[in-house]
Amino acid sequence: MAEGHSDQDTNNTETSANVVDERTTVELVYRPQAADTLAALRVRERIKRVGPLLRGAVLFLLVGQWLLVTVARSSVEVFPTVLLLLGVLLLWGYPRLQAAQVQRLVGWQGEYHATVSAAGITCRTDHSTLIQKWSVFQGYRETAGHFVLLSRDPNILCLDVLPKRGAHEAGDLERLRAILDQYTPRV
Numbered sequence: 001m002a003e004g005h006s007d008q009d010t011n012n013t014e015t016s017a018n019v020v021d022e023r024t025t026v027e028l029v030y031r032p033q034a035a036d037t038l039a040a041l042r043v044r045e046r047i048k049r050v051g052p053l054l055r056g057a058v059l060f061l062l063v064g065q066w067l068l069v070t071v072a073r074s075s076v077e078v079f080p081t082v083l084l085l086l087g088v089l090l091l092w093g094y095p096r097l098q099a100a101q102v103q104r105l106v107g108w109q110g111e112y113h114a115t116v117s118a119a120g121i122t123c124r125t126d127h128s129t130l131i132q133k134w135s136v137f138q139g140y141r142e143t144a145g146h147f148v149l150l151s152r153d154p155n156i157l158c159l160d161v162l163p164k165r166g167a168h169e170a171g172d173l174e175r176l177r178a179i180l181d182q183y184t185p186r187v
Helices: 007-023 034-048 050-073 078-109 172-183
Strands: 026-030 112-117 120-124 129-132 137-142 146-151 159-163
Touching: 026 159, 026 172, 034 050, 034 078, 034 137, 034 146, 034 159, 050 078, 112 172, 120 159, 146 172
Parallel strands: none
Antiparallel strands: 026 112, 112 120, 120 129, 137 146, 146 159
């Protein structure tokens, strides 16, 4: 029965396996930006729900302290007002400072080549290669410009950001969404 099996059939099988493999692999090429990290931090905050709650509590305390001093003295004092404004500025600016710090850590590596496949995510630069299996992630969330993957640890300390601007072909984003849906849930 081996007579009916030819080398040509084997080559066709390998070719179709390669076509299927190409369809289940997406490569993104991009340079990381602080806005990418900021988007990921916002996603993490929405999922954990602790950040906005803490910021709201601190803002409530700052405004309450300012109101108490203002009412007690029947005038607006400079020091409590400056303290309130500084507190609001810090609450607003902290995620941006965090994003800028991350950008300093990753930006110098230049262009990133992220390959998303059934095996996981492989991210290459001129200086490093990072391979992560799907088991590392608890899920992902899609934003207007990014796919943000969240680690399994309780504090979600590791965030992977796949910027949509890194896609080069028309169907890449749809294929990427399909791969993510297949291997990790939306959260």
